[in-house]
């Protein structure tokens with residue numbers, strides 16, 4: 001008898017909601033996670049020529065690599081410029097994602113992508129995990145991790161205004177995960193709740209590779 005295909009899961013959420021944080025928990029449970037932001041970074045280097053032609057060589061570091069911080073300043077808050085950059089990066093990221101899906105590893109696969117709703121693989125997903133965190137928590141995490149000026153952060157937040165409604169309008173099968181932790185504040189309690197929620201989702205979807213935690 002032929003084995004049923006393994007589920008393909010999507011993982012998404014707004015800026016600094018904690019997609020990577022959740023991804024690492026899924027990896028601990030034996031799932032294989034693709035980081036599409038990282039594919040985008042690789043695509044930026046591969047497609048450097050048209051990027052520099054359009055945005056100028058101020059987007060280059062002294063070693064010739066693309067300075068993504070500078071590029072971010074030029075695109076966030078400018079929809080036409082962002083759309084231009086996406087037009088270069090997304091086809092490459094989509095191609096690499098499709099290749100990764102086809103490459104059978106025997107593990108349950110998870111696509112971790114901020115722009116999952118626009119991925120060509122969207123229709124292949126069995127369900128989607130959306131990571132949520134309060135706005136202020138996301139803002140503090142972003143300040144700490146990316147060290148961007150306040151205005152830049154606001155622009156990045158604003159560029160994602162319609163992201164969640166996109167999933168709702170596409171009737172996606174959504175599982176919400178709350179990730180409220182930040183620093184030491186209740187972090188162990190939040191972490192335990194988060195892990196329990198992830199185990200619950202995996203168990204219900206028949207993706208359990210280890211016993212879910214009994215602790216509540």
Ligand SMILES: CC(C)(COP(=O)(O)OP(=O)(O)OC[C@H]1O[C@@H](n2cnc3c(N)ncnc32)[C@H](O)[C@@H]1O)[C@@H](O)C(=O)NCCC(=O)NCCS
Pocket residue numbers: 014015016036037039040041044068069071072075082085086089090093114115156159160
């Ligand atoms: C502007 C760039 C150079 C900034 O690079 P940087 O290293 O600072 O950010 P990184 O790529 O790691 O993204 C961090 C977060 O920013 C947000 N973000 C990135 N791209 C976008 C976008 N097109 N629209 C809205 N939010 C975005 C997401 O929350 C993402 O998780 C880079 O994000 C980019 O090239 N974006 C356009 C292409 C794209 O959509 N990439 C993401 C998926 S392939």
Ligand SMILES: Nc1ncnc2c1ncn2[C@@H]1O[C@H](COP(=O)(O)OP(=O)(O)OP(=O)(O)O)[C@@H](O)[C@H]1O
Pocket residue numbers: 013014015016017018019020021022037114141142145179180181182183187190
């Ligand atoms: N529960 C948590 N407790 C403490 N720190 C956290 C928690 N979740 C996330 N963080 C921190 O917040 C920052 C953003 O988290 P993460 O990279 O997982 O978010 P993301 O949604 O993948 O971000 P982006 O889409 O912007 O790349 C990281 O520095 C991470 O270590």
